[in-house]
Amino acid sequence: MILLGAILAGMVVGVSLASLHKRPWSVPPLRKPWLAILSFLPQLVFLYLPATRKWVPDELTAAGLIVSLVLLLVFCWFNRQFSGVWLLAWGLFLNLLVIAANGGFMPISPQTASRLVPPETLAALGNGDRFGYKDILLLPEKTHLIWLSDFLLPPVGFSYQVAFSPGDAFIAAGAFWLMVMPGKALEAPKIILK
Amino acid sequence: MKTQIAKLFVFTRMINRQHIQIVFALLALVLFVLGAGAPSDGGIVSH
Numbered sequence A: 001m002i003l004l005g006a007i008l009a010g011m012v013v014g015v016s017l018a019s020l021h022k023r024p025w026s027v028p029p030l031r032k033p034w035l036a037i038l039s040f041l042p043q044l045v046f047l048y049l050p051a052t053r054k055w056v057p058d059e060l061t062a063a064g065l066i067v068s069l070v071l072l073l074v075f076c077w078f079n080r081q082f083s084g085v086w087l088l089a090w091g092l093f094l095n096l097l098v099i100a101a102n103g104g105f106m107p108i109s110p111q112t113a114s115r116l117v118p119p120e121t122l123a124a125l126g127n128g129d130r131f132g133y134k135d136i137l138l139l140p141e142k143t144h145l146i147w148l149s150d151f152l153l154p155p156v157g158f159s160y161q162v163a164f165s166p167g168d169a170f171i172a173a174g175a176f177w178l179m180v181m182p183g184k185a186l187e188a189p190k191i192i193l194k
Numbered sequence B: 001m002k003t004q005i006a007k008l009f010v011f012t013r014m015i016n017r018q019h020i021q022i023v024f025a026l027l028a029l030v031l032f033v034l035g036a037g038a039p040s041d042g043g044i045v046s047h
Helices: A002-020 A033-048 A058-078 A085-101 A119-123 A166-180 B002-014 B017-036
Strands: A106-108 A135-137
Touching: A002 A166, A002 B017, A033 A058, A033 B017, A058 A085, A058 B017, A085 A106, A085 A166, A085 B017, A166 B017
Parallel strands: A106 A135
Antiparallel strands: none
């Protein structure tokens, strides 16, 4: 939800800025969109579709998630000329790193998870159990690269509680930036020699 | 009936290659962020 919110917010800001400067705005013409769709397929089958998710063993799901993330990195490479894609790629790389280091799932600590589900739900789960779609409940001392895991949370009073990783924050920033400046490529700083 | 078919024909002619590319690019971006990101709101817990 927060990531789709970043796209939507970027679109609103992008359209507003474009109309302010009286220039046209369009969705970035991403190259090889079929690759992103293809990359998402393993996640759709193994993680999101209720009919298939329950039949897939965790090992296969973990492998599918890693393959999917690697393919998405390739998609980033084909679209590296667009502004924002480097942020997307960096966030994706950080998530891939921590997921690969923890058996193919994004680790979340019981303390963080306690902000998301009722205590009785959490009590029924043990160390190493799946949590949400891509997460795995892991004690901090059992977690590799804990500073890249889902440990970030909005303020306590916030109506929508969600745990996210630093990688997710980069992905949200990248998606926002891509929609604000859809046609602009990141330019290297120009050095003028005198 | 003929009018409706004519209207449909005009509408489909308005959907050009560029529109399809835009829809594909947007779909790719949405699936990218859903695929690359791993936030959790505790959605489904049991598997």
